Amino acid sequence: MQLPDWLKNEEQYIPGKDRDYFISRSFLRITAVLAKYGYQPAFLQEKFCPSPMAALLFLLGLILLAVTSSQPYFLYTLAALLLSLLALQDGVMIRQLLLPPVLAAAFSLLILLPAILFTANPLTLLLPVKTFLTVLASGLFASLYSWNRITAAISWFHVPQLLIFILDTALRYIFLLGNLSRDFLTALSLRSIGCNHQKSRAIAGITGNLFLKSQEMSQEMYHAMQCRGFTGTYPHSHQLPWKGADIALLLLFALLLFIYLRLELLL
Structure with missing residues (x-):
């Protein structure tokens, strides 16, 4: 059987130049978000990790003390404590946890810049520091527990x-x-070959x-x-009995409260 000439000819397909910025950037963003949700922290062992209920109470108390404090020394104490806990993480997690509080503090400083320049109130400079501490404390708490344990802890506050x-x-x-x-x-x-001048159709199809x-x-x-x-009742896992890590966290909060009262009343 004789093959036709067009079947014998060698084809050299050279696709035109095109940019897959939408696909690559969207893929990286979604992968980054899923990596955060799928990350299971392991920088504290289970026996040294307090229960979510105790950790949430400690977080709320720490945020309350940080927001109402007017002494920079107390804020420095909180910063030393939180940065010590942050140092127990690995390098990737440190970068992920440190970026949001830095950006929040920079945004707060940008908003307060006119007040800092035109007023002589030293307490204004403490607001970016408080923003950094509260966002960092919330990030550490969120990285320590999975979402289902956090929602179970929230339910104990009669939400x-x-x-x-x-x-x-x-x-x-x-x-x-x-x-x-x-x-x-x-x-x-995988199906994008050559130059696609109608990328809006791909976006519409995915959406x-x-x-x-x-x-x-x-x-x-x-x-x-x-x-x-x-029936509208959402069951949750029951809170485990208080253990040694919870008592240690309670004693740590009592120590922070003592330092807070000592500095606020004497200085």
């Missing part, structure tokens, strides 16, 4: 169960839909498929809740 259910469900959906978005972008990058998938998942969850007889 409405519907609000906790919405929060917990939203966090789970962010993780699941983020995985789907990453799969869609991977499939798009539409993600919306349809989220609607399907919400309907499946609704039917699953009906089959399980959901």
Whole structure:
């Protein structure tokens, strides 16, 4: 059998230059967010880690003391404590935890810059420091426990169960839909050959498929809740008995409260 001439000719396909900035940047952003949600901290062993209930109480008390303090020495004490806990993390986690408080403190300093320049109140300079400490303390608490343990600890403060259910469900959906978005972008990058002058269609396709998938998942969850007889009561894991780490955290807060009162009343 004689092959036709066009089948014998060698083809040299050279695709035109194109930029996949949308695909690469979106993939990196989604991967970074999922890495934060999927990260399980291990810088403290379980026997040395306090319960989420005690840690949340300590966090609220620490934020209250930091916000109401007018003495820089007390804020320096809190900074030394928080930075010591931050030093127990690995390098990647230190960068992730340190970036938000630095940006928040810089933004606070930028807003307060006119007040710093035109007034002589030294307490104004403490506001960026307080912003840095509160954001860093919240980040350390969030990195120490998983989201389900945090929501379980919040429920002990008599927060409405519907609000906790919405929060917990939203966090789970962010993780699941983020995985789907990453799969869609991977499939798009594998099928993108040559120059594409209509990138808006790719964005619309990913967004539409993600919306349809989220609607399907919400309907499946609704039917699953009906089959399980959901009555509006959102159960959570019970708080474990207080252990030595909780008592040590309580004593640490008592020490901080003593330093706070000592400095505020005497200085």
